[in-house]
Amino acid sequence: MARPAVLVARAVFPETVQRLARHFEVEANPADRIYDRAELIEHLRGKAGALTTASERIDAELLDAHPQLRVVANMAVGYNNIDLAACSARGVLVTNTPDVLTETTADFGFALMLAAARRLSESERFLRSGAWNRWAYDLFSGTDVHDATLGILGMGRIGQAIARRGALGFGMKVIYHNRSRLDPALEAPLGARWVDKAALLRESDHLVLVLPYAPASHHAIGAAELATMKPTATLTNVARGGIVDDAALAAALRARRIAAAALDVFEGEPQVHPALLGLANVVLTPHIASASVATRRAMAELAADNLIAALGGGRPPTPLNPEVLARSARASGA
Numbered sequence: 012m013a014r015p016a017v018l019v020a021r022a023v024f025p026e027t028v029q030r031l032a033r034h035f036e037v038e039a040n041p042a043d044r045i046y047d048r049a050e051l052i053e054h055l056r057g058k059a060g061a062l063t064t065a066s067e068r069i070d071a072e073l074l075d076a077h078p079q080l081r082v083v084a085n086m087a088v089g090y091n092n093i094d095l096a097a098c099s100a101r102g103v104l105v106t107n108t109p110d111v112l113t114e115t116t117a118d119f120g121f122a123l124m125l126a127a128a129r130r131l132s133e134s135e136r137f138l139r140s141g142a143w144n145r146w147a148y149d150l151f152s153g154t155d156v157h158d159a160t161l162g163i164l165g166m167g168r169i170g171q172a173i174a175r176r177g178a179l180g181f182g183m184k185v186i187y188h189n190r191s192r193l194d195p196a197l198e199a200p201l202g203a204r205w206v207d208k209a210a211l212l213r214e215s216d217h218l219v220l221v222l223p224y225a226p227a228s229h230h231a232i233g234a235a236e237l238a239t240m241k242p243t244a245t246l247t248n249v250a251r252g253g254i255v256d257d258a259a260l261a262a263a264l265r266a267r268r269i270a271a272a273a274l275d276v277f278e279g280e281p282q283v284h285p286a287l288l289g290l291a292n293v294v295l296t297p298h299i300a301s302a303s304v305a306t307r308r309a310m311a312e313l314a315a316d317n318l319i320a321a322l323g324g325g326r327p328p329t330p331l332n333p334e335v336l337a338r339s340a341r342a343s344g345a
């Protein structure tokens with residue numbers, strides 16, 4: 012019987028590709044070319060499965076061009092690049108890579124928050140430029156993180172991991188806003204308190220965004236929200252571009268409406284709003300919060316596990332639309 016064909020849309024670890032090749036006819040992309048829309052459609056020809064990343068948009072038009080596509084295994088926890096409803100409607104199973112990146116992403120979110128508060132990038136750039144010629148009492152003085160109020164917007168797994176670091180490691184007071192409150196058994200060890208969004212903005216010394224991107228979270232932080240934050244506050248985004256209105260943030264940073272920001276994700280990335288690039292009080296990194304070698308390996312392997320299980324007729328470890336599995340089991344009389 013012919014083996015299913017799969018597309019690995021971006022370069023990943025060669026071992027992951029080799030493993031997939033033991034199960035499937037694999038078309039890989041070791042040169043890591045970013046396929047434009049037409050190329051992606053072309054490369055998906057005849058493929059039953061695809062290993063994708065946040066850079067591939069999977070929507071109704073693409074799915075209609077490929078009725079043979081059965082599984083999309085996204086190598087990311089976020090899946091705003093995928094129209095999940097369109098996939099479910101067409102019986103296409105979608106998987107993501109939760110859990111394996113939680114602690115690594117939380118480490119990085121915390122590092123960004125520290126960097127913004129203590130002006131790390133700005134002071135390093137100053138030193139490297141040769142401008143440092145004396146100690147001064149106020150040289151790059153920033154904002155304390157220990158004992159401060161840590162605000163978290165989006166208290167999922169990564170939000171909770173950041174809260175743990177703040178509460179248990181830095182003595183921070185944790186407040187959060189989320190659609191639903193955490194179980195009190197999870198709140199208690201962190202001393203975490205649910206507050207409404209207005210109070211979160213008003214009370215946070217360091218606000219970290221960890222909510223998923225959806226139309227409802229588009230520009231959740233814009234000029235109006237920034238205007239209610241403390242002038243000494245920092246804002247960190249390790250979630251998705253588009254949650255922050257980058258132009259409004261640049262204006263707020265320039266006017267010192269808030270003290271500093273740290274961004275790992277951007278609207279329209281890899282483009283970065285030019286107004287941000289010219290500002291000293293923002294730390295900018297290229298969407299690398301989950302990028303430790305071990306975690307990226309675990310993400311690639313989990314995406315491969317999902318593809319192998321799903322195309323082999325089994326239950327993938329981390330499905331996003333398990334109703335598709337139930338439907339195909341019913342259809343096959345299983």
Ligand code: DGY
Pocket residue numbers: 065086087088089090112250301
């Ligand atoms: C994720 O897993 O969602 C990371 O942001 C990588 O895209």
